[in-house]
Amino acid sequence: MTRTRAVRMAICAAVLTTPIVLSAQGGPVLARAALDGRPVSVTTEDVKLEVLLLRRAGNAAAYASVDSLEPVLSRVLTRKLLAAEAARQHIDRDPMVTTYMVRSSDAALVDSLTGRVGAAVDTSEAAVKTFFEAHADQFRSAPRRKVRHIVVPTEADAKAAREAIAGGATFETVARARNTDKTRESGGDLGWFAQGSMVKAFDDVVFAAEKGAVAGPVQTAMGWHLVLVEDVDAGSLPPLPLVRDKVIEAMRQDAMAQLTKRLVDEAKPVIDRAALEELLK
Known part of the structure; x- marks a missing residue:
């Protein structure tokens, strides 16, 4: 050899x-x-x-x-x-380098501690199932809505669009006639989107509305909107086997969060705000 x-x-x-x-x-x-x-x-x-x-x-x-x-x-x-x-x-004698080396050492210790805390978590089927059931909302898919919108420059334009719908015109027809964005050709179709994926003002109105309801007007940077909620998906909880790895990772993160809270409670840190203000000068 x-x-x-x-x-x-x-x-x-x-x-x-x-x-x-x-x-x-x-x-x-x-x-x-x-x-x-x-x-x-x-x-x-x-x-x-x-x-x-x-x-x-x-x-x-x-x-x-x-x-x-x-x-x-x-x-x-x-x-x-x-x-x-x-x-x-x-x-290695440069003060900034020395500080960085100490920080790197701290990071290595924390990384090792995190691994040990995670390894000590009970990941038996019973423990995983219990955590999954207790934190079901954490693993549930986000609620979704299927939406059309009408977007126009002013609130008065939005109110006029609503009056047209109240007078018998379909939402899609009004959107095709009045929309100022690229959804005009599709009758304002925005498709499905999950809660929290749009700007807050728009999102709040959409997810407060019932299926089939026309809501608004609501203002965003794009203009004034009316929204039609065409369909609703309340979100669902996937079977445990499909998300078992995510559940175990969440259990480990939870164990680390509990340890962190215990240490902060024990150490009772005091922050010198005056020193922080000096740092900003």
Whole structure:
């Protein structure tokens, strides 16, 4: 077996057969280098952490072979060599860099804590079902409305359009005759849209109206609107199996939110508003 082949097999054995967890121990050294006599090395833990971060970024099935791990090892080694060069130039003594390094350390600790809190969540079928039922609105699809609108420049124009409808003209006919936007050709057809997807004033009027009702006028930046609610979808709760992964993620977020609240309650932080004001000067 060639030396290169042996190194490749060592990487694969060290990384792929060990659970990917953060550790204070470096583990076996996979690559060595030196700058000004100072050693620069890459350990199994370095590569395992890199793989963990890459998988979290959406490459769950990747990095499962020696060929895919060698570029990871090279990337880690390159980063360490560049960091060593930065230290050789005393960049690590720059106050801003020091602050950033502390912040990065905090972020790494929080990331690790988040992972541990999430891993400790009970994800049994019973626990998932209980959370799903208790937070059903969180997983329910948003209410929707199928809508036509008439949009005109002034409130008086909108009232005149309403009078035309009250006099027997269909909403679609009036929209085709008076609309000032591109929906004029389709009789004001806006199709289906979910609650919260339109500007608030328009959205509020639409979702307060019953099916078949003409509502308005309401003003937006486009002009004055009348709306016709043609159909209603109240939203639905999908079967648990279809959203199980989302439920588990919500459970983990909830556990982290509870921990955060407990820590804030315990620490009783005091904010110096005067200092904040000085910061803005």
